[in-house]
Amino acid sequence: MKISLPTADGVWSDVELRAPRGWREHPQPYRSRIAFAAAHVVANPLGDNTPGAPSSVDWDSTLAFRQHLFRYGLGVAEAMDTAQRNMGLDWPAIQELVRRSAAQARSCGARIASGAGTDHRAELTDLDAVTSAYEEQIEFVASTGSQVIIMASRQLAALGRSAEDYLGVYDKILSQVSEPVILHWLGAAFDPNLAGYWGSSDEATATATFLDLVYRHASRIDGVKVSLLSATHERALRARLPSGVRLYTGDDFHYPELIRGDGQYHSDALLGAFSAIAPAASAALHALDENDVSTFDAEFAPTLELSRHIFATPTFYYKTGIAFLAWLSGHQPGFSMLAGLQSARSVPHLARVFDLANAARLLPDPELAAYRMRSYLDTMGARR
Template identity: 60%
Template sequence: MSYTIQLPGADGSLVTHRLNEPIPRPVEPAPPRSRVAYAAAHVVGNPLGDNAPGAPADVDWESTMAFRRHLWGHGLGVAEAMDTAQRGMGLDWTATRELINRSAAEANEVGGRIAAGVGTDHLPPDVTDPEKITAGYAEQLEFTQRAGARVILMASRQLAAGARGAADYHEVYNRLLEDVQHPAILHWLGPAFDPALEGYWGSTDITEATETLLEILHAHSHRIEGVKVSLLDLEHEIHLRSRLPEGVRLYTGDDFNYPRLIKGENGSHSDALLGVFAAIAPAASAALRALDNGDEITFDEALAPTVPLARHLFSAPTYYYKTGIAFLAWLSGHQPGFTMVGGLQSGRGIVHLAETFRLADLAGLFPDPELAVTRMRELLDVAGVPR
């Protein structure tokens, strides 16, 4: 059966969109062989909770864990408690601790790969002393390792605000990396994702910042599994990748250029730790398995239709991309409502969400088009869009 819907456009008009048939994708829980791939997963807000801006996070744990099982079911690892899960935008440390504990236990039960974000977001914003920042990191590091998750050392807003230069980054990371039980993933999150991280690694000059990061990576390569780079800068990532220590992976966080970076060139490639993979898990899994078989044509065919959607989801202001991730999870039946902690479902307008719906359908991502249409119509009705 074919379904149609009237969608609002940027010019104020209503355009009829006829839905496509979903692209069937097999569920294959074994991880792909050719690349390491993580999807950064969001949390589902409790629809009966008071998830208002500034309120403590009230999480729908059943739906949140079910979404992680969905990702593991497609062979993807889960990058837990990252910015996708609204760290610094609604997910407080109390809820984060429970999230890491629950997800690590689920991963152990199903045999899924998991790594979790370790940061300083539980500290007051005005903490700028490197000693206190290191102690804050260490608290989260100890908790996360005890829970059984691999560690992702996330960028710290406090360190970005308080560091006097590259030396402070060396001091903090040198001490933290001494305490990791397993090789960790470092994270360079650019200001498009979080303006408070402008000048990370001690300089607003990207060349100088890169040199500081590389010094840390080379000094501690035996304690570093990889570095996730989320700068949305294709050429910079390729250049950085060529200068990494042997054995250190580059995990792309570039939600604009991921097909080319993952496929690679001249014998070099990026692995993946991507927010968009949470929205396109079946397609991402199919693409990676094609790459396992050396089939680059099928890899391209699987991911190419997802790129316009990803570029739309991560359009400026980029830090609201997670609204689109949760929206698509709702349309696809992975959660009962379009509710986010911190009230972040208001982060994108109805026209943006309508275009998200259209692009997701063109990529064949809705497993149940009838459900997607029904829920989209309900949202349009609430927004006052005429049918």
């Protein structure tokens, strides 16, 4: 069975559908690495969900997708940028999402960590207000039983003028946490509003400030998630972290080599890409548990081009590809997103998502996926 797909240069290509692979479920966590998938949310297709409108979420499909991730031994990183944080997911929906997901994780014995930021109070005029906003969200996330991920703050990026400004805010909030948190450094590729985070646009200077903070509060930090899409920077950083502080890779371009490690240091994982490739990630991590590095490499290899395509520039629109692939795979009834973000990628881009997912045998029902792909092309007026 074949499907015709449009390409970026305007021609059409006939693609042979590959037989689905019988991916083995693995509901237990992995021994060798901690792995979180940053999950997207499914929009209610009958909700408003236009830019600026309150979030209307399809809760059944959203939670079912998290159950899918748990079946493959992955923890869920909740209410992160993959879930359209700062791009359509508002505070009431964030609270409901974290509550529901934390309860689901408890019932499954699965791991969950959820983002705490400052985005519920958009108009912040000073650093004390930023600190207070962080404290409110941290308290809420902790109250659900979820581990806390301290997210980068757009408001702090707008107000902070120096490394001391950042350290002052983070010193206060980290001194109050009751359980070790994950500290998140999200790069400008994922959110241009975060350029110059840690008080400098120079990467080495920002890294020095970041490490200063981590060393000050090492006992209160489980790990750091770094999303700068630089494998070189990540390798250097993880070698400089205090003992006991993990590095959770957020590098959706180089995750196989970073997770595998160099024999001395390795990265754990907190990745949006794992939402798209959960069965393959599970197979790779299982192989690593068995010290089978060649199988680890072989399982991840077909996924890397797919991930790099989904996260292509402008990277912050990667959520569209993840939601599209979830729809093709039967994990949600329609291809709609909060804030109308389903329009953020082109027809040829999404056709390539189909092509690469098919090549990696990540489409559980290729005939359903092909039907949905054709219906999308027809709706968009794309005809050969």
